[in-house]
Amino acid sequence: MxxxxxxxxxxxxxxxxxxxxxxxxxxxxxxxxxxxxxxxxxxxxxxxxxxxxxxxxxxxxxxxKPSLMGIEVTESDEYFQVSAACAQNWHDLVVFCIDSGMYGLENLALIPGSVGAAPVQNIGAYGIEVSDFIERVTWFDFVQQKLISFTNAECQFGYRNSIFKQTLNGKGIITHVHFLLPKAWRAVDSYQGLNDLAFPITPQAIMAKVIQLRQAKLPEPKQLPNAGSFFKNPIINEDFFNALQQNYPQMPFYRQPNGEIKLAAGWLIEQAGLKGYRHEGVGVHENQALVIINYDSKHGQHIVALSAYIQEKIMAKFNIHLVPEVRFIGEDGELSIASTGCQ
Ligand SMILES: Cc1cc2nc3c(=O)[nH]c(=O)nc-3n(C[C@H](O)[C@H](O)[C@H](O)COP(=O)(O)OP(=O)(O)OC[C@H]3O[C@@H](n4cnc5c(N)ncnc54)[C@H](O)[C@@H]3O)c2cc1C
CATH class of the missing domain: 3.30.43.10 (Uridine Diphospho-n-acetylenolpyruvylglucosamine Reductase, domain 2)
Incomplete structure (x- = not known):
């Protein structure tokens, strides 16, 4: 090795x-x-x-740093089954599928990272989550020293969440992800930005539009180092939402199937006056308040301090606790959010 x-x-x-x-x-x-x-x-x-x-x-x-590579495709009458090894690049897999006539992942184009990490936080964008297409995940368990297969239900997927981020965190490695892509393709084009595509709507057109929107909106990490959305969008109950909405009638919100309401963390940060805020070489992006940029700091601790400052401001203004989506790693392994100074 x-x-x-x-x-x-x-x-x-x-x-x-x-x-x-x-x-x-x-x-x-x-x-x-x-x-x-x-x-x-x-x-x-x-x-x-x-x-x-x-x-x-x-x-x-x-x-x-698992380095297993490879993609295998089989098919049945109704589905393509695509199995990808963990070190494959996620966007390359999406392009491979679309170019090979296997559709479904187009809304997730250009999300950075590896295939193996995609199920961990159940990556999502433009109206879909990767769990919508995962049949099962193959996992190498460190303690049992063997491969275990998890069905979609066993992965316990949720919003930016899965069993791999919870009880299995650090206990093994996702070696392969197995996708089921229906041959009967259905466009997911209701998301803002995709809902004005010209007919006929094709997977290629959705992918091109998603790429265009992402390139226009999100800073490229090689130019402005960042990790995408730093915080998860908070989900609150209806009573709290109704009270907040009286003070902030313009506040964007998304009703969830269970009746709860998802708010836009970026909007909250912007309302707190932090868009463009900079301190110690790190800052909140000037156009995307949910993205923290490392302009020229050599210390991750400066980013931790900024994220704690943002959390404080949002708590003081809205009584909402922002939870980081990004994983905090110290010299002995993953840090709990509390031990980093983020409450
Ligand atoms: C510009 C930008 C835009 C982004 N946009 C989005 C977006 O739209 N939607 C979204 O959901 N995310 C988005 N992200 C976040 C990021 O792309 C995803 O979280 C991605 O899945 C991370 O992949 P990675 O390989 O870089 O993971 P890493 O940062 O290397 O790891 C992330 C976590 O996964 C674990 N992990 C990694 N590989 C394995 C493995 N093989 N087995 C077990 N655990 C593993 C790590 O231990 C860690 O806990 C964005 C990031 C950036 C920089």
């Missing part, structure tokens, strides 16, 4: 934080995965492409 020691992870995280790890392992086969001792695995952080990861301290823990 390829191993590197005293290794800089600066180009392995989209915040461009120049953190160093004592050791990084690149298992590229199941056999190599099985060579990693349970003790070492327990102390390691699993890194995909680092686009949802914030290294908060000067050093990083041991890193396992």
């Amino acid at each position: 390829k191993i590197r020691t005293n290794f800089s992870l600066q180009t392995f995280n989209s915040f461009n934080v120049p953190v160093v790890t004592a050791e990084v392992l690149f298992p590229s086969t199941l056999k190599e995965l099985a060579e990693i001792s349970i003790e070492k695995a327990a102390k390691s952080y699993i890194l995909g492409e680092g686009t949802n990861t914030l290294f908060c301290q000067e050093n990083a823990p041991t890193i396992i």
Whole structure:
């Protein structure tokens, strides 16, 4: 197995934080995965492409960067079944599927990161979530030292959530994700920006529009280092929403199937006057208040401090607690939100 020691992870995280790890392992086969001792695995952080990861301290823990590659396709009368290994790039997989006449993932084009990380926070955009198309996930369990298959229901998918982010966090590696793409394609085009596409609406047209919208709206991490939406959109109950709406009638909101209401975290941050705010080389993006940019800081702690400041301001103004979507990693592994200073 390829191993590197005293290794800089600066180009392995989209915040461009120049953190160093004592050791990084690149298992590229199941056999190599099985060579990693349970003790070492327990102390390691699993890194995909680092686009949802914030290294908060000067050093990083041991890193396992799974490097399994490959895509396999089978089909039945009704479905294409696409199995992709964890180190495949997510956007490349979407393009591969569309170019091969297998549709469904087009709304998720251009989301950065790896296939293996996609189920972890159940990536979503433009009206769909990846869980809408996942049949099952193959997982290498560090303790049992074997592969386990999780059905879609067993993955416990939710809004930016799954069993891999909860009880299984750090306990194994997603090796493959298996997608079921119906041959009877149905456009998901009701989302703002996609609802004015010219007829006939095709998967290619949706993908092109999604790419165009994302490029216009979101800062490119290679130019302005960031991890996309820093916080999750908060979900509140109806009574609290009604009270808030009296004070903020312009507030955007999205009713959820269970009656709760999702608010736009970016709008709240903007209303708190933080759009464009900068401190210690990091700041809130000038056009997208939900995105934190690392302009020129060498310390992840500056991003942590800014995120805590944003949380304080939103709590004081709206009585709403913003929960980070980004994962906070210290030198001994993942940090709980509380221990970073974020309440
Ligand atoms: C500009 C930008 C835009 C973005 N837009 C969106 C968006 O629209 N929607 C959205 O949902 N997200 C978005 N994101 C967040 C990010 O793209 C996703 O979270 C993505 O899935 C992260 O992939 P990664 O490989 O970089 O994960 P990493 O940051 O490397 O890891 C993320 C988490 O997954 C775990 N993990 C990674 N690989 C594996 C594996 N093989 N097995 C087990 N655990 C693993 C890690 O331990 C960590 O907990 C955006 C990010 C950026 C920078």
